Amino acid sequence: xxxxxxxxxxxxxxxxxxxxxxxxxxxxxxxxxxxxxxxxxxxxxxxxxxxxxxxxxxxxxxxxxxxxxxxxxxxxxxxxxxxxxxxxxxxxxxxxxxxxxxxxxxxxxxxxxxxxxxxxxxxxxxxxxxxxxxxxxxxxxxxxxxxxxxxxxxxxxxxxxxxxxxxxxxxxxxxxxxxxxxxxxxxxxxxxxxxxxxxxxxxxxxxxxxxxxxxxxxxxxxxxxxxxxxxxxxxxxxxxxxxxxxxxxxxxxxxxxxxxxxxxxxxxxxxxxxxxxxxxxxxxxxxxxxxxxxxxxxxxxxxxxxxxxxxxxxxxxxxxxxxxxxxxxxxxxxxxxxxxxxxxxxxxxxxxxxxxx
Amino acid sequence: xxxxxxxxxxxxxxxxxxxxxxxxxxxxxxxxxxxxxxxxxxxxxxxxxxxxxxxxxxxxxxxxxxxxxxxxxxxxxxxxxxxxxxxxxxxxxxxxxxxxxxxxxxxxxxxxxxxxxxxxxxxxxxxxxxxxxxxxxxxxxxxxxxxxxxxxxxxxxxxxxxxxxxxxxxxxxxxxxxxxxxxxxxxxxxxxxxxxxxxxxxxxxxxxxxxxxxxxxxxxxxxxxxxxxxxxxxxxxxxxxxxxxxxxxxxxxxxxxxxxxxxxxxxxxxxxxxxxxxxxxxxxxxxxxxxxxxxxxxxxxxxxxxxxxxxxxxxxxxxxxxxxxxxxxxxxxxxxxxxxxxxxxxxxxxxxxxxxx
DNA sequence: TTGTAGGCGTTATCAT
DNA sequence: ATGATAACGCCTACAA
Numbered sequence: 169x170x171x172x173x174x175x176x177x178x179x180x181x182x183x184x185x186x187x188x189x190x191x192x193x194x195x196x197x198x199x200x201x202x203x204x205x206x207x208x209x210x211x212x213x214x215x216x217x218x219x220x221x222x223x224x225x226x227x228x229x230x231x232x233x234x235x236x237x238x239x240x241x242x243x244x245x246x247x248x249x250x251x252x253x254x255x256x257x258x259x260x261x262x263x264x265x266x267x268x269x270x271x272x273x274x275x276x277x278x279x280x281x282x283x284x285x286x287x288x289x290x291x292x293x294x295x296x297x298x299x300x301x302x303x304x305x306x307x308x309x310x311x312x313x314x315x316x317x318x319x320x321x322x323x324x325x326x327x328x329x330x331x332x333x334x335x336x337x338x339x340x341x342x343x344x345x346x347x348x349x350x351x352x353x354x355x356x357x358x359x360x361x362x363x364x365x366x367x368x369x370x371x372x373x374x375x376x377x378x379x380x381x382x383x384x385x386x387x388x389x390x391x392x393x394x395x396x397x398x399x400x401x402x403x404x405x406x407x408x409x410x411x412x413x414x415x416x417x418x419x420x421x422x423x424x425x426x427x428x429x430x431x432x433x434x435x436x437x438x439x440x441x442x443x444x445x446x447x448x449x450x451x452x453x454x455x456x457x458x459x460x461x462x463x464x465x466x467x468x469x470x471x472x473x474x475x476x477x478x479x480x481x482x483x484x485x486x487x488x489x490x491x492x493x494x495x496x497x498x499x500x501x502x503x504x505x506x507x508x509x510x511x512x513x514x515x516x517x518x519x520x521x522x523x524x525x
Numbered sequence: 526x527x528x529x530x531x532x533x534x535x536x537x538x539x540x541x542x543x544x545x546x547x548x549x550x551x552x553x554x555x556x557x558x559x560x561x562x563x564x565x566x567x568x569x570x571x572x573x574x575x576x577x578x579x580x581x582x583x584x585x586x587x588x589x590x591x592x593x594x595x596x597x598x599x600x601x602x603x604x605x606x607x608x609x610x611x612x613x614x615x616x617x618x619x620x621x622x623x624x625x626x627x628x629x630x631x632x633x634x635x636x637x638x639x640x641x642x643x644x645x646x647x648x649x650x651x652x653x654x655x656x657x658x659x660x661x662x663x664x665x666x667x668x669x670x671x672x673x674x675x676x677x678x679x680x681x682x683x684x685x686x687x688x689x690x691x692x693x694x695x696x697x698x699x700x701x702x703x704x705x706x707x708x709x710x711x712x713x714x715x716x717x718x719x720x721x722x723x724x725x726x727x728x729x730x731x732x733x734x735x736x737x738x739x740x741x742x743x744x745x746x747x748x749x750x751x752x753x754x755x756x757x758x759x760x761x762x763x764x765x766x767x768x769x770x771x772x773x774x775x776x777x778x779x780x781x782x783x784x785x786x787x788x789x790x791x792x793x794x795x796x797x798x799x800x801x802x803x804x805x806x807x808x809x810x811x812x813x814x815x816x817x818x819x820x821x822x823x824x825x826x827x828x829x830x831x832x833x834x835x836x837x838x839x840x841x842x843x844x845x846x847x848x849x850x851x852x853x854x855x856x857x858x859x860x861x862x863x864x865x866x867x868x869x870x871x872x873x874x875x876x877x878x879x880x881x882x
Numbered sequence: 883t884t885g886t887a888g889g890c891g892t893t894a895t896c897a898t
Numbered sequence: 899a900t901g902a903t904a905a906c907g908c909c910t911a912c913a914a
Contacts, residue, residue, distance in 0.1 A: 193664075193687070195907055206885045211909060221883060236685040241662040242602045243907035246890045251599060253663075256643075260628060262823075262840075267624040271617060274645050278652075283659055286613075286643040288631050295635075302640055305598040306610075307550075328593040330550070413827050440827045447829060466619075470770050470797045472804060472829045483619075552891055563901045568893065578899060600891035603906045 194237050202235070203228045214239060245307065254493065255303035256284050258314045259291045264465045265435070265482060269314050269336055272486025280494055282309075289316070291378070297325075304329050310493045313338065315382075332496035336489045337382060346496065348489040348506045352382050355478040355510030356389035356432060359460040362476070362512060363430040364397045367521035368458065371399070372428035374419055374438055376411040383408070383434060386462065390432055402426070409438055416441030424449060429457055429521050436461035436468050436477055443471075443517070454519035464513055473516035480510060551594050559592070560585045571596060602664065611850065612660035613641050615671045616648045621822045622792070622839060626671050626693055629843025637851055639666075646673070648735070654682075661686050667850045670695065672739075689853035693846045696737035703853065705846040705863045709739050712835040712867030713746035713789060716817040719833070719869060720787040721754045724878035725815060728756070729785035731776055731795055733768040740765070740791060743819065747789055759783070766795055773798030781806060786814055786878050793818035793825050793834055800828075800874070811876035821870055830873035837867060 200207040205224065212220045213228035220228075245251040256273055258266040270286065277284045285306060289296035296316070303311060304325070311329075314336045326333055335347040363371050373390045375383045391401050404426040409415035416438040423431070424445075433439040439461035443453055451457050453473060461468060461477035468475040488506055495502040557564040562585065569577045570585035577585075602608040613630055615623040627643065634641045642663060646653035653673070660668060661682070668686075671693045683690055692704040720728050730747045732740045744763070751758050761783040766772035773795040780788065781802075790796040796818035800810055808814050810830060818825060818834035825832040845863055852859040 193907095196909095197907080207907090208886085208909075209884060212884090215909095219883070224883085238658065238661045240603075240664055240907055242599050242608060242664050243890090244909075245599045246597075246603055246892085246907080247909045249890075261618065261624045261631065262621075262628040264619075264621060264624070267618045267621070270643070271619040271645060274618065274643060275647075278644065278656070278659075283642050283644070283663055285640050286627070286631060287635065287640070288628060290632075299635070301595065302635075304595045306640060307597055307599050413823075440824060443829075444827045466770070467797060467824050470801045472800075550891095554891080564891090565893080565902085566900060569900090572893095576899065581899085597891055600906090601893070603891080603908090604893045606906075 193240075194235055196237075196239065199228065199232050199235060199237050203231050249307075250309055251307050252282050253306065253308045254282055254284050254490075254497075255287065255300070255306070255308040255311045256314070257287045257289055257296065257299055257303075257311070257316070259316070260288050261286065263315075264437075264467075265463055265480075266314050268465075268482035269486040269489075272483035273312055273490045274486075275483075276487045276490035276494075280490075282494075300325050300329075310334070310497045312336065312489055312493055332493060334489045334493045334496070336485055345504045346492060346502060347504075348485050348492065348508065350480045350485070350508050351510045352385035353389040353392070355462065355480075355512070356386035357393045358389075358510070358512040359462070359476070359478050360390045360393035360432050361397075362514065363432065363458055363460065363518060364393055364399065366430070366458065366518060368430040369399050369521075370405065370426070370428045370430070372405040372407070372423050372426065372431040374416060374423065374431055374433045374442055375406070375408040376434040376438065377408040378410055379434060386434060409434070409441065411435055412437050413441030413444065417445040420445040430459070430518070431457065432460050434462060436463045436465045436475065439475055439477070439517075440467075440471075454517050455522065458518040458521075460518060462510075468513075469515065471517070476515045476518040477513055478510045479513050481508060484508070550597075551592055553594075553596065556585065556589050556592060556594050560588050606664075607666055608664050609639050610663065610665045611639055611641050611847075611854075612644065612657070612663070612665040612668045613671070614644045614646055614653065614656055614660075614668070614673070616673070617645050618643065620672075621794075621824075622820055622837075623671050625822075625839035626843040626846075629840035630669055630847045631843075632840075633844045633847035633851075637847075639851075657682050657686075667691070667854045669693065669846055669850055672696070689850060691846045691850045691853070693842055694739060696735075696739060702861045703849060703859060704861075705842050705849065705865065707739075707837045707842070707865050708867045709742035710746040710749070712819065712837075712869070713743035714750045715746075715867070715869040716819070716833070716835050717747045717750035717789050718753075719871065720789070720815055720817065720875060721750055721756065723787070723815065723875060725787040726756050726878075727762065727783070727785045727787070729762040729764070729780050729783065729788040731773060731780065731788055731790045731799055732763070732765040733791040733795065734765040735767055736791060743791060766791070766798065768792055769794050770798030770801065774802040777802040787816070787875070788814065789817050791819060793820045793822045793832065796832055796834070796874075797824075797828075811874050812879065815875040815878075817875060819867075825870075826872065828874070833872045833875040834870055835867045836870050838865060841865070 196207045196210050200210045210228055213225040261267050274284055287299040289299055310331050311333045316338055338347050394401050405428055407419040407423045409419040420442040433442055439459055443459055453459050461475050464477045464479035468477050485508055492502045553564045553567050557567045567585055570582040618624050631641055644656040667688050668690045673695055695704050748758050762785055764776040764780045766776040777799040790799055796816055800816055810816050818832050821834045821836035825834050842865055849859045
């Protein structure tokens with residue numbers, strides 16, 4: 169019998185006429201049989217329950233360990249109705265902002281025993297819907313969404329799923345209770361204010377047409393800085409890309425006609441494209457024109473010239489969002505709107521205004 | 526009775542003295558009761574089984590849809606023993622190479638009805654071990670690993686888990702059967718060869734001490750290019766960082782003593798740091814010194830000067846890895862080692878050697 | 883301290 | 899074409 173119980177998990181060749189490999193994972197009952205106890209006892213021992221004899225527990229744990237037994241989280245999830253799983257949706261992981269947030273989320277989730285399902289939406293509403301449905305079927309305990317462009321779409325789904333949701337830099341913050349947001353207004357106001365102090369008066373704003381709320385807030389901060397210095401905000405000095413370098417180049421080109429001496433970009437990716445376009449036109453940064461970004465992505469400090477930008481503590485924001493979600497999942501209340509401070513980092517892409525004006 | 530069956534899923538306030546909200550998700554039995562059929566019939570209808578009357582099926586689907594019913598993938602996974610789930614481990618998502626691969630994997634997985642668990646290892650073997658254990662408990666159908674520095678560590682786990690594993694740019698390819706790798710040797714040989722053609726003879730190599738196999742192959746390609754031009758490879762012209770800008774700066778500094786006129790970097794992140802250091806020393810790229818990278822990350826084309834580099838089709842590699850895993854999971858055989866071509870992209874960071882030599 | 887008996891929400895295997 | 903019934907692997911009463 170002992171012979172029979174051993175199975176052939178160790179990779180022994182299957183018996184003749186038995187083409188079926190993968191002898192099936194061990195279950196709690198297998199461990200129970202080997203340890204000569206009932207399976208509930210094994211369950212208790214593995215959860216370090218005080219209701220089981222210390223020696224027995226030790227023996228069971230040893231056996232389970234030697235056998236390489238891993239309790240099935242799916243079976244457990246079925247009975248406990250909690251999967252210790254969350255769904256994380258991003259527009260695309262390939263975006264450096266998103267991947268930093270994902271990193272912070274993942275670390276925090278793991279530290280608390282949660283696994284995370286990652287899904288790209290590609291900013292496609294239909295895909296985003298499917299992704300959230302998949303999460304619903306997976307019975308995730310909570311959902312985290314980064315930079316969604318279709319936030320409102322979640323409302324009906326949320327109602328059905330009955331799981332908490334937290335958004336990071338959502339574009340429709342009004343619709344949701346829980347979110348982690350950067351101080352868009354203050355951050356961009358600081359960047360524009362910095363340029364004003366350097367003597368610039370023809371300052372442009374290169375935004376993100378898909379940034380909605382974030383873009384609106386940053387633009388408002390930009391306006392506030394100019395207005396408090398009594399500088400009129402001219403519409404020829406405002407343009408929009410899509411948050412990526414390619415579109416930023418086109419938008420920058422259009423902006424050039426208004427001859428700005430400085431430009432505030434919606435984010436670092438936009439600054440990357442804008443700067444590239446400026447060079448193509450023979451303009452030197454910052455001598456001829458100053459440029460600021462937003463995010464402080466890893467490459468900002470290594471650009472030529474190093475980029476003056478507004479730092480977002482992206483990883484930390486991911487962590488904060490996950491911590492908020494953890495609270496909600498355990499039934500506690502959580503601060504609805506978490507607002508994170510942005511920090512202006514002055515580098516070499518901005519300089520005192522010179523000639524050319 | 527019908528009254529009673531309705532439950533209060535629609536968000537009706539809970540009855541007095543019933544503090545317990547979240548009325549519990551609908552199950553297949555609820556749908557069955559409403560449709561006045563048995564639950565297996567519902568199951569069949571929802572799977573579009575031909576074994577069920579077309580009209581009945583239609584009615585069931587309509588009811589399920591209106592009720593917002595979502596079948597539990599966890600219950601299904603328990604009985605079918607397949608979760609349609611894979612585990613994806615990366616050293617860190619914050620690395621742009623990794624996030625591109627993740628993107629390709631995720632898209633492909635989703636298109637085939639798989640959800641992906643993402644986990645960072647932070648290049649910490651202990652954490653990586655825990656992560657894989659979590660995957661085992663989650664009963665993932667397969668595992669994908671990117672740029673692992675601890676590949677060998679998987680062997681024993683793999684034996685126990687009995688799930689297929691595919692590695693992307695693994696550092697210990699010998700140990701595993703299935704992997705997707707870039708043509709490291711040929712790629713770097715092309716980059717170095719390009720510099721040789723431009724007349725350079727004092728060419729340095731700035732590698733990644735944690736790149737193991739990848740670094741070894743790229744270095745070999747570098748050597749091959751020089752040797753085929755009868756240029757001796759001097760050890761003072763070889764240094765190693767860790768694949769990131771910071772360490773690259775330090776390594777570059779040390780390399781400067783040997784006065785190279787060109788430098789091949791292990792990857793674009795390394796090139797970022799190396800270039801930054803060169804500027805700090807007043808050297809102009811490419812006038813005084815040429816620089817090449819590897820990867821062709823999104824920012825490479827936007828640097829000043831635009832970076833000459835070796836392109837890896839990262840997303841495509843993620844897709845190939847996932848497709849290989851899909852084959853393995855469905856029991857088919859798959860090409861063990863998939864080798865992807867690298868492409869030299871010549872931009873402006875390299876130029877014909879001038880004076881200063 | 884331990885064992886017995888459900889049940890979690892599906893799919894699979896039989897009947898009918 | 900449909901319905902009973904039995905798993906799947908675990909946890910949680912409750913009983914002993």
